[in-house]
Amino acid sequence: MHFPLRGGIFLTKSGACKAVDGISLSLKKGETLGIVGESGCGKSTLGKAIVRLYEPTAGKVAINGQDITKMSQRQLRPLRRQFQMMFQDPAESLNPRMSVGEIVAEPLVIQNIGNAQSRREQVLSLLNRVGLSESAVDRFPFEFSGGQRQRIGIARALALKPELIVLDEPVSALDVSVQSQVLNLLLELQEEFGLSYVFIAHDLAVVKHISDRVAVMYLGKIVELADADTIYKNPKHAYTKALIAAIPVPDPAARQQREVLGGDVPSPINPPAGSAFGHRLNHPRYEESIGLDLSLVEIEPGHWVAADPCCLEDEDYQRARQLADSQ
Template sequence: MSKLLEVKDLKMHFPVRGGVTLKKMGAVKAVDGVSFFVRPGETLGLVGESGCGKSTLGKCLVRLYEPTSGNIVLESADISELSQKNLRPLRRDIQMMFQDPAESLNSRFSVRQIVREPLDIQKIGTKAERNAKVDELLKKVGLPASAADKFPDEFSGGQRQRIGVARSIALNPKMLVLDEPVSALDVSVQSQVLNLLVDLQKEMNIAYLFIAHDLAVVKHISDRVAVMYLGKIVELADSETIYKNPRHAYTKALLSAIPHADPDYVSKRIRLGGEVPSPIDPPKGSAFGHRINHPCYEETIGMEMPLVEITPEHWVAADPCSLSEEDWEKAKDIVK
């Protein structure tokens, strides 16, 4: 199947400045060489601990941040270095939905103004046609037409997130970047919003990059899953493979933390020692090996640890600190 979005070696380094002259002292390597692709109509889940760079990556894709280097190819257009003027027409194809609906919606705008804004910016149709489109969008996300003339503060968190959904699909995008879209909602409301997103995807054939830290939610909605650690993707495979047969030690630890409904289930929680390394001064070798003080860490200093296809469509970082002996031997041979 063709690729809708392809990201190649993307980096986002934020300068750290200090002193009287604000001289550059270093950089926060929030995203540090990430590559992946998304197919039309599929959902790629992106998971990892807080601070691993998930949200920064999402904002780079829609150019809210200017990437330090790398390529973002949307269909045949490389959008990573386009000017804002040249990027504007392509914004119809890739939109973003944010985590907190209370902060992402302008409280001084009515719902009609909020949902209509993308249509106004892109100058689509007449004002009457745009207003009619707003009513149609609100109906599509499960809100009454009367909601259009109210303000965000008059709605619950779940309803505000539905307004955010309506705004994000107003231009009929080919892809949505969803930055933890249900984490700020009550559990009962989360399932409603997730089901809405699934229904819209089927109806409109939208591709999703679904950013989350809740692996149970990601399992429910994703076709493939990418696991991110300290600015890098360390494992990527289809959802069933990731959850049934994880190969990277970090992925195994994350999955072991998923709660089980069965009260008789005996937890096999993998508890990681150490601290997550700083993205300002990341380890010179395996970041995960450094965290757990792995005996192989010293031999990884200066080593390239690219993603390798350990089994068909299952990619994992070639890291001796994070793989079984069998997988490391296989990954080592592939790198050679």
């Protein structure tokens, strides 16, 4: 997903911001795939590209084997029942001029499902399922707390009984106690309805709680992908290790050795020619990474990592390089 940069009197294209660059992912039915990384690494852009809120610059998005990438909005409309998105800020994603009942019923109206009475019954059922009272149906979003507004967003996402929901940092704006309530609700709904989640977050502790597999993003690329336990117990990539080391430990007596990352995140407008993370750290092997294929290799069963000399231990890098060269 590259965004064109334009300038000059005639707004001619002068470059591109490579927000998402060369990512390939798959998702099983009923699975939760966590996407983690620093702010600005392209997580939200990836989520919006998956549900076609952005039209990808290249590549394809396939839902149940059906390529939706080049479909017109008219062709895409009936297929939107299969996938929905839940946004980060519930205050911004809910129309303040619409009642909660109108907000939750809107997908049903757009898809021409049922009549006014059946829609209201379904809305009341959805609100009850996400833990809101029936009296909420005629009230407005500003009358609710952040956690309650996020529950409204969940009810709206469930209205069309989708198979996939892309969750863009759904708990980052909530208090910690409310976060756990919303996460537990999402897990209950997943089991009840057989949902698949793409769970986008920068909080690795939250991702660990809810995800089956975790993909680590850096500067628009996936640098490591494995099941959640493997990522946390045996990370291979230096960036993944730095993120895990930054997770706070709920013990005031515990002492942690934290590695403070130096340098600045490179610009996606003019990314480095070699290892992006190695460039940030001014790594001595950065020059070696220029021109190398840094795509993911399966270094262990189900554990994928970028074959990057700046970010792997020597033994892991030799193994990854052999695999990359044999592909």
